[in-house]
Amino acid sequence: MNKFIVSPSPHTHSPESTQSIMRDVLIALTPAMLVSILASGWSVLALICVSVVACVLLEFLIQKYWLKVPVTVTDLSAAVTGCLLALNLPPNAPWWIAVIGAIVAIGVAKMTFGGLGQNIFNPALVGRVFLLVSFPVIMTSWDDAGSMFGVVDAFSGATPLGAVKEGLKNGATLSQLTADNLTFSQQFFFNAGGSAGELSAVALLLGFIYLLCRRVIKATIPVTILLTVFVISGIFWLANPERFTNPVFNIFTGGLLLGSIFMATDYVTSPMTTKGQIIFGIGIGLITVFVRYFGSYPEGVSFAILIMNCTVPLLNKYCKPRRFGEVKK
Amino acid sequence: MKKTFRIGGVHPHDNKISAEAAIEIFPAIETAYVSMAQHLGAPATPVVAVGDKVKVGQVIAEPAGFISGFVHSPVSGTVKSVAPRADIAGNLVPHVAITVEGDEWLEGIDTSDTVVKEIPYTPEEIIDKVKKAGVVGLGGASFPTHVKLAPPKDKKAECLILNGTECEPYLTSDDRIMRERPQEILIGGAIMMKALGVTRGYVGIEENKPAAIASMTAAAKDFPQIEVVTLKKRYPQGGEKQLIDAVIRRQVPSGGLPIETGAVVQNVGTSLAVYEAVQKNKPLIDNVITVTGSCLPVQHNYKVRIGTPMSKILEVAGGLPEKAAKVISGGPMMGRAIANLDAATVKANGAILVLTEAETRRRPESPCIRCSKCASACPMGLEPWLLNKLSRAGGRHAELEQERVYDCIECGCCSFTCPAGIPLLDMIRMSKAEVMKIMRSRPKK
Amino acid sequence: MTGTILFTIVTLVALGLLFAVVLYFVAQKFKVEEDPRIATVESILPGANCGGCGQAGCHAFAENVVKAPGMDGFFCPVGGNPVMTKIAEALGRAVEEKAPMVAVMRCNGAIANRARTNEYDGYASCKVMASLYAGDTGCKFGCLGKGDCEAACKFDAIHVNPVTGIAEVNEDKCTACGACVKACPKGILELRAKGFKNRRVFVSCINKDKGAVTRKACSVGCIGCGKCAKTCPFGAITVENNVAYIDFTKCKMCRKCVEVCPTHAIHEVNFPPKPKIEPKPNEENV
Numbered sequence A: 001m002n003k004f005i006v007s008p009s010p011h012t013h014s015p016e017s018t019q020s021i022m023r024d025v026l027i028a029l030t031p032a033m034l035v036s037i038l039a040s041g042w043s044v045l046a047l048i049c050v051s052v053v054a055c056v057l058l059e060f061l062i063q064k065y066w067l068k069v070p071v072t073v074t075d076l077s078a079a080v081t082g083c084l085l086a087l088n089l090p091p092n093a094p095w096w097i098a099v100i101g102a103i104v105a106i107g108v109a110k111m112t113f114g115g116l117g118q119n120i121f122n123p124a125l126v127g128r129v130f131l132l133v134s135f136p137v138i139m140t141s142w143d144d145a146g147s148m149f150g151v152v153d154a155f156s157g158a159t160p161l162g163a164v165k166e167g168l169k170n171g172a173t174l175s176q177l178t179a180d181n182l183t184f185s186q187q188f189f190f191n192a193g194g195s196a197g198e199l200s201a202v203a204l205l206l207g208f209i210y211l212l213c214r215r216v217i218k219a220t221i222p223v224t225i226l227l228t229v230f231v232i233s234g235i236f237w238l239a240n241p242e243r244f245t246n247p248v249f250n251i252f253t254g255g256l257l258l259g260s261i262f263m264a265t266d267y268v269t270s271p272m273t274t275k276g277q278i279i280f281g282i283g284i285g286l287i288t289v290f291v292r293y294f295g296s297y298p299e300g301v302s303f304a305i306l307i308m309n310c311t312v313p314l315l316n317k318y319c320k321p322r323r324f325g326e327v328k329k
Numbered sequence B: 001m002k003k004t005f006r007i008g009g010v011h012p013h014d015n016k017i018s019a020e021a022a023i024e025i026f027p028a029i030e031t032a033y034v035s036m037a038q039h040l041g042a043p044a045t046p047v048v049a050v051g052d053k054v055k056v057g058q059v060i061a062e063p064a065g066f067i068s069g070f071v072h073s074p075v076s077g078t079v080k081s082v083a084p085r086a087d088i089a090g091n092l093v094p095h096v097a098i099t100v101e102g103d104e105w106l107e108g109i110d111t112s113d114t115v116v117k118e119i120p121y122t123p124e125e126i127i128d129k130v131k132k133a134g135v136v137g138l139g140g141a142s143f144p145t146h147v148k149l150a151p152p153k154d155k156k157a158e159c160l161i162l163n164g165t166e167c168e169p170y171l172t173s174d175d176r177i178m179r180e181r182p183q184e185i186l187i188g189g190a191i192m193m194k195a196l197g198v199t200r201g202y203v204g205i206e207e208n209k210p211a212a213i214a215s216m217t218a219a220a221k222d223f224p225q226i227e228v229v230t231l232k233k234r235y236p237q238g239g240e241k242q243l244i245d246a247v248i249r250r251q252v253p254s255g256g257l258p259i260e261t262g263a264v265v266q267n268v269g270t271s272l273a274v275y276e277a278v279q280k281n282k283p284l285i286d287n288v289i290t291v292t293g294s295c296l297p298v299q300h301n302y303k304v305r306i307g308t309p310m311s312k313i314l315e316v317a318g319g320l321p322e323k324a325a326k327v328i329s330g331g332p333m334m335g336r337a338i339a340n341l342d343a344a345t346v347k348a349n350g351a352i353l354v355l356t357e358a359e360t361r362r363r364p365e366s367p368c369i370r371c372s373k374c375a376s377a378c379p380m381g382l383e384p385w386l387l388n389k390l391s392r393a394g395g396r397h398a399e400l401e402q403e404r405v406y407d408c409i410e411c412g413c414c415s416f417t418c419p420a421g422i423p424l425l426d427m428i429r430m431s432k433a434e435v436m437k438i439m440r441s442r443p444k445k
Numbered sequence C: 001m002t003g004t005i006l007f008t009i010v011t012l013v014a015l016g017l018l019f020a021v022v023l024y025f026v027a028q029k030f031k032v033e034e035d036p037r038i039a040t041v042e043s044i045l046p047g048a049n050c051g052g053c054g055q056a057g058c059h060a061f062a063e064n065v066v067k068a069p070g071m072d073g074f075f076c077p078v079g080g081n082p083v084m085t086k087i088a089e090a091l092g093r094a095v096e097e098k099a100p101m102v103a104v105m106r107c108n109g110a111i112a113n114r115a116r117t118n119e120y121d122g123y124a125s126c127k128v129m130a131s132l133y134a135g136d137t138g139c140k141f142g143c144l145g146k147g148d149c150e151a152a153c154k155f156d157a158i159h160v161n162p163v164t165g166i167a168e169v170n171e172d173k174c175t176a177c178g179a180c181v182k183a184c185p186k187g188i189l190e191l192r193a194k195g196f197k198n199r200r201v202f203v204s205c206i207n208k209d210k211g212a213v214t215r216k217a218c219s220v221g222c223i224g225c226g227k228c229a230k231t232c233p234f235g236a237i238t239v240e241n242n243v244a245y246i247d248f249t250k251c252k253m254c255r256k257c258v259e260v261c262p263t264h265a266i267h268e269v270n271f272p273p274k275p276k277i278e279p280k281p282n283e284e285n286v
Helices: A018-040 A042-065 A077-087 A094-112 A123-134 A160-169 A174-179 A184-189 A200-213 A220-239 A247-252 A256-263 A274-294 A301-318 B123-130 B145-149 B174-181 B184-198 B211-222 B238-247 B268-279 B310-316 B373-376 B384-392 B397-402 B413-417 B424-441 C002-029 C036-044 C058-067 C080-091 C126-131 C149-151 C179-183 C211-217 C225-229 C256-262
Strands: A004-006 B023-025 B031-035 B060-064 B077-086 B093-098 B159-164 B200-206 B226-231 B264-265 B285-292 B300-304 B324-329 B351-356 C101-105 C118-120 C158-160 C168-169 C190-194 C199-204 C239-241 C243-246 C266-269
Touching: A018 A042, A018 A256, A018 B300, A042 A094, A077 A094, A077 A123, A077 A256, A077 C101, A094 C256, A123 A256, A123 A301, A184 B373, A184 B424, A184 C080, A220 A256, A247 A256, A256 A301, A256 C239, A274 A301, A274 B300, A274 C126, A274 C243, B023 B174, B031 B077, B060 B093, B060 B413, B123 B145, B123 B268, B145 B184, B145 B264, B145 B268, B159 B174, B159 B184, B159 B238, B159 B397, B174 B184, B174 B211, B174 B226, B174 B268, B174 B285, B174 C149, B184 B200, B184 B264, B184 B268, B184 C149, B200 B211, B200 B238, B211 B226, B211 C168, B226 B238, B238 B264, B238 C168, B264 B285, B268 B285, B268 B413, B285 B310, B285 C243, B310 B351, B324 C002, B373 B384, B413 C256, B424 C126, C036 C058, C036 C080, C058 C080, C058 C179, C101 C168, C126 C149, C149 C179, C179 C190, C190 C199, C199 C243, C225 C239, C225 C243, C225 C256
Parallel strands: A004 B324, A004 C118, B023 B300, B159 B200, B159 B264, B200 B226, B285 B351
Antiparallel strands: B031 B093, B077 B093, B285 B300, B324 B351, C101 C190, C158 C168, C199 C266, C239 C243
């Protein structure tokens, strides 16, 4: 008779694993990556490859030779970080920028805290913000590398948000600025200029729908962020349409969609309960709008997410799920 | 919209591969090993000695305390021994072994198939008959039924819920009895309603058993007080608290008894046993056991006399295939892995499930990615990740109590859903036992 | 330029002084008076905070021993007699010498001696495993080898041997704090007298099953035959529930029981090899 296995219940497991979740995130990022490759050429593909390889390799080296712990790169979390990092860089950024970003993201933001599941801040965002403050020129020059296959009209110069900010500073009014800015369909389908992953709202939304269908993430965080941004910017816009950009423009431009769908929903750095997630989302939305309207940077999503990341332990502590038997009658 | 419970839950693949196998009568065995610990509470005290002749249905052990139960001989023959024997976990439990000789039933037991609908008994008589017949909850916890039918005086029962959810994957024994004996189940329900003095009854059945729903609904036409409720497929719907929530939208308060919602839950199998006990004078001496597993060539639902060794059942069912890696008593979510296949069946055994290595081997544990899937899955609204963290830290019993570890129903949703393969329930179960021990040791206010 | 530097220095110095004064007065105000002997006692203690004495740590031990009228009920198992003598001297009290103890592993059911009958696939903890079922061998009492004792030991003195699958005590490191004894869900570990020259005789089995059952499960289990009890000239051995136990306060280490034990369940350790008798095959330093 063969030896039987004995173990405590349950004796079965859902097919989902860390690896399958990370794989789903990579799949969900594919449309955004394709759009940016299509728009900016092979250089973006190279950037993504460099970033992913750097992140995975770094995690492998640190785990194997430095910390001497089991190597867990096969869970694909480092690959996701690499992808997100690349999508947060300007499409024409030099390759070494991606490598530095990877070192900061994996080496500093992830592994020093103890690796997967332990980090307080989203590694890719830490990488991006580090690069943004260290290499402001490279990180904000959106010169188009030349559109590939001539699919889309090249749009060089600043990002829409950057152009608006710069214009307002110089005393122009919004109606003048948006005259030569984007149409709604441009905002929705494709707006060149901006980080590699920010180009197409529709590609990001496709990824969002995929993640929701696969039950990888819940809609709570992205929806709260977008609603908050919409409502708050709506109030400002109604108050003074010449000074403040309109809500639709705010939602579809910049890194808001990329950030709220893929970075704010990062499991490790977001709250565990619905209540906490709503507070988290509102916080990100508010900070984003205020940085965009009143800050010196044109874009505030990265900062908003990183700031709200700090509150996650507290949110986890004070926002408890609804316990069974505690239903309000 | 179909009803279901409101917090948590998971959707394991239901694998009801034995659903079409009609109930077969299991062939006669040579020796029956009847455990004295077939109910929650104190093991029964044997009242037979070696060499005694016993008939089917004869009392062989009497309750040793309020929460305890009668045990009857499932076979006729001679008592071979009264001695400890290993149960499925390998722990020694007092058993009465009976060598089978023929199949002679005790007088007064109605073995015919005639359905007796009239209930000429008073509630007290019903409870007494149920107690004397050794009926226990067949849903898994094996709580003595007569205790549940007599709730504390200050609590008023308002309705009876028959549990036909069978939310565990693979299991089909309840499905089969609901298809084959719906009338008897409903009469059993009516008997219990009379005993409880309630006028409202429900049968909760999950939507993945359309045949059972049809047959129960058809039979329920004669029982205007009993309503068949179709529920969404969702595990752990069959949990007592979850079922009450699903059917009557009331939640048992933390630390409270289900009766506080006014509902009494009984398994459909228990209902059938109550019917047989009250109307047919037949004590609980057999039950329907599903023998299933994707690696088994034939799936079975057997009506088995209690005390039949599991190895015998598997042998008759066609033997264990080479790739069988784990044998479970019960379903894959809450069942217990069998360490000793020679252990005999007990009243609450509902299934013998055979899994292969690929189906059941635990995956290596990886770090928690804080996805909070465990918290979303927990039907009690707990945070398994946090309980796991506190358990591993050691000595954090106060915090564990504050986080209500004692509310855990051990359904296994957290471990099932964890993408990192963390054995959450292993840790929580351990902490729960420790915390409950501390709570019990406190002086009562 | 100079002005700025000067201003900075002056401000910082002023701030520093201000804070120093405030902190000084605060410290005075909230000063906790503590018996100076507590600090003395604590400095003598090993400082492992193992809790082996039954107190909440070394400081609690010091506090309570100073408060108590005598040395009764206080013993630091880690420091042993030398430390207790020093403490008694510091407090001007007399102390009774206690026999040094050591944790003893009373199961020899290594994989070779005790066949595994099933495979455990749950969380690697003896406690979890023991609450689930009897164990992965035919023996319901033996070592589960999942290392709860190892995790409990603060002195790196007990380890589960991956080859034998059972725990082994390193008697040089063991301080007899008793943490492993509490951690073992099977109650296999016992604190026994360390013995003269570390020599000990003990029954390395706690299997309460009947002899035949034990025999089937494990080749080196105590079958409760009682030969040892009959042989013992000092009445130190009792056989209860099919298992023998040697009372170490009565045992005179004559080792007659070791020779008669049919399953070699009685172990002698740290004795010089006997010239005439061949060493027993199952003896092992535990």
